[in-house]
Structures are given as structure tokens and as C-alpha cells.
Amino acid sequence: MLLKKKSKNGSSSSSELAYLAELITDFPLKKKISPGQAEKLLISRYLQLEKNLSLLLKLIDNPDLRNNILSLDFKYPGAPDFFPKYFYFLMHFSHAFLFSKILNNAGEFRKSTDPNGGRIGFGGSDYRTIAKFKYSGSPCDEIEKDLQDCFSLLINKPADPLSNSVEFYRRFVKIHPYYDGNGRIGRLIISIYNLYFGSSINWGNIEKGGNKTEFIKRLNECHKREGQPIYNKYFNYLLKFFRKFLVNITEH
Numbered sequence: 402m403l404l405k406k407k408s409k410n411g412s413s414s415s416s417e418l419a420y421l422a423e424l425i426t427d428f429p430l431k432k433k434i435s436p437g438q439a440e441k442l443l444i445s446r447y448l449q450l451e452k453n454l455s456l457l458l459k460l461i462d463n464p465d466l467r468n469n470i471l472s473l474d475f476k477y478p479g480a481p482d483f484f485p486k487y488f489y490f491l492m493h494f495s496h497a498f499l500f501s502k503i504l505n506n507a508g509e510f511r512k513s514t515d516p517n518g519g520r521i522g523f524g525g526s527d528y529r530t531i532a533k534f535k536y537s538g539s540p541c542d543e544i545e546k547d548l549q550d551c552f553s554l555l556i557n558k559p560a561d562p563l564s565n566s567v568e569f570y571r572r573f574v575k576i577h578p579y580y581d582g583n584g585r586i587g588r589l590i591i592s593i594y595n596l597y598f599g600s601s602i603n604w605g606n607i608e609k610g611g612n613k614t615e616f617i618k619r620l621n622e623c624h625k626r627e628g629q630p631i632y633n634k635y636f637n638y639l640l641k642f643f644r645k646f647l648v649n650i651t652e653h
Contacts (some may be wrong), residue, residue, distance in 0.1 A: 402461070406437075406506050409623065410429075410431040410652075414488050415483070416501075417505055418436045418437070419436075422436045422545050431587070433560070434590075439549075439628065439633050444581075455579075465478075470508065481493075482556050482585055483558045484556055485549075485553050485554075485556065485559070488552055488590050488593075488594065489552045491589075491590060492548075492552075492578075493508055493591070494508075495586055495589055495590075496579055496582055496586050497510050499582065499586075500581070500582055501583065503516075504580075504581060504587060506579075506580065510544050510545070510578045511577075511578065511579065511580060512541055512577065513540075513541040513542060513545065515541075516539075518541070519541040519646075520537060520538070520540075520541075521537065521538045521577055521580060522535075522536065522537050523536055523538070523577065524536040524621060524624070525544050534586045535621070535624075536575065536621075536624050538575070538576060538577030538578070539575075539576045539577070539578070543591055544576060544578050547572075547576045548573075548576060548578060550572075551569055551573055551576060552569070554568055554569045554572075555567075555569055555594055557589075559566065559570060559598075562594065562595055562597075562598040563595060563600065563640065563647055564640055565594075566590075566591040566594045566595055567591070567639060567640050567643050568636065569587075569590070569591060569621050570587045570588070570591050571620060571624070571636070571639065572620040573578075573586075573587045574587055574620070575627070586632070588602075588604060592604070599649060599650055599651070600647050600648065600649055600650060601647070601648045601649075601650050602646055602647060603646040603647075606646055607646050612646075615642060616642060618634070619638050619639040619642050620639060622635045622638065622639075623636050623639055
């Protein structure tokens with residue numbers, strides 16, 4: 402994450418401020434902003450996110466949440482299994498709650514009426530134009546259908562909960578329903594899903610050393626081969642990576 406490295410006086414490193422300046426040039430705002438102002442804005446939004454997260458975890462732990470979900474009418478096709486419906490609601494609820502007071506479109510999917518038709522690119526590139534990125538999110542008019550297919554993996558009685566949840570995560574971040582926060586929401590969902598089956602994903606260790614780089618690499622290799630006969634081979638590489646960081650909660 403940007404702004405991790407701090408000098409002794411608490412300011413960001415020159416390389417991070419230079420990166421902010423580059424982002425401001427590549428993605429100009431209507432209102433001019435300096436790298437220093439951008440840094441302060443990022444820090445304030447990060448602190449707000451931490452506050453929102455602590456409140457969200459308390460709400461998720463509320464025993465009345467299931468009944469509240471069942472009483473709501475939101476877009477998800479009727480399914481006999483409650484789990485996909487629950488996690489689909491949790492996605493909407495979490496994004497809206499986590500990014501309230503941070504993003505003005507918190508809880509809202511990308512829309513075709515947005516700038517650039519709501520299209521988004523990710524995965525790195527030498528050029529900061531949407532068409533040149535390695536991957537693109539689902540077209541806006543296909544987001545809800547793709548998400549419904551994606552959430553159908555989060556069933557109540559899977560043969561292998563980790564396998565289902567990793568494939569869910571891979572598809573979810575590829576769909577990229579929101580402009581920001583897709584990774585956070587995806588990680589929250591699969592963490593709760595695996596906890597139900599008695600396991601915890603050690604995200605802290607995934608973030609350490611070269612683990613995160615390996616994680617992103619294996620994830621991207623799956624993105625590249627989506628829909629191809631060889632996909633299962635690369636998905637198993639990704640699944641094997643995750644198994645190293647899966648902990649039985651009885652061991653805590």
C-alpha cells in the first residue's frame with residue numbers, strides 16, 4: 402500500500418511523493434492538488450477506513466443479521482442455498498459501510514453512464530490507458546450476472562471450502578464490480594466463509610516478504626487462462642499457495 406514507508410519525521414519518502422505526482426499527472430482531477438495534499442487525503446481516508454472496519458466487524462457478529470438479510474429484497478436470484486445470498490448481501494453491505502465518508506460511490510457498482518463508460522483496466526501496463534492494461538473488469542451490463550455466477554460457488558456444503566473460496570476470489574477481483582476496494586471486500590468474504598468451516602487464512606503472512614508477489618503472480622496466471630483447458634493446472638498452483646497459509650482455528 403502507498404504511504405507505508407515513513408521517514409523519521411513521519412513524512413512519506415521522496416519516491417512515494419514522486420509516485421503521487423505521477424498519478425496526479427496521469428489521472429488529473431478537476432481541482433488541482435499537490436502531492437503533499439494528496440498524501441494528507443490518503444492518510445485521512447485510511448484512518449476512516451480503519452474506524453469503519455472495526456464497526457463493521459461488530460455488526461457482522463450481530464446474531465440478528467441473518468434475519469435482517471432474509472427480510473431484505475435485493476437483487477439475487479432465488480436460490481435454495483442461503484449462503485450465496487448471504488455473501489452477496491455482505492458484499493453490498495460491506496462496501497457501502499467500509500467506504501462511507503471515503504468514496505462518494507460507496508456500495509455502487511461501476512455504471513455505463515460513468516466516465517469512460519464505466520470501463521476499468523488493471524494488472525499493470527507501461528501505458529496508463531484503459532485499453533492497454535493487462536485485464537479489464539466485466540462490462541457494466543454484465544456485472545450482476547457475472548457476480549451471481551461467482552457467488553454461486555459459496556455454497557453451504559462444499560467438498561473443499563478453500564477451493565471454492567479461492568475460485569470465488571479469483572473471479573470476483575477479475576469482475577472488478579467496484580472502482581476501488583474489490584480486493585478488500587473479496588478477502589473479507591472468503592475469510593468469513595472459511596471461518597465457518599473452521600479455518601483461518603493468515604493474510605498477514607501472505608503480505609510478508611515475497612509472498613504477496615507470488616500471490617499476485619499466480620492470480621494473474623489464472624486470469625490469463627480463464628476459460629482455457631489448461632486453466633485447472635494454474636488454478637491448482639494458486640490453491641496450493643493458499644493452503645500454505647490456511648490455519649485450523651483450533652490451533653490458535
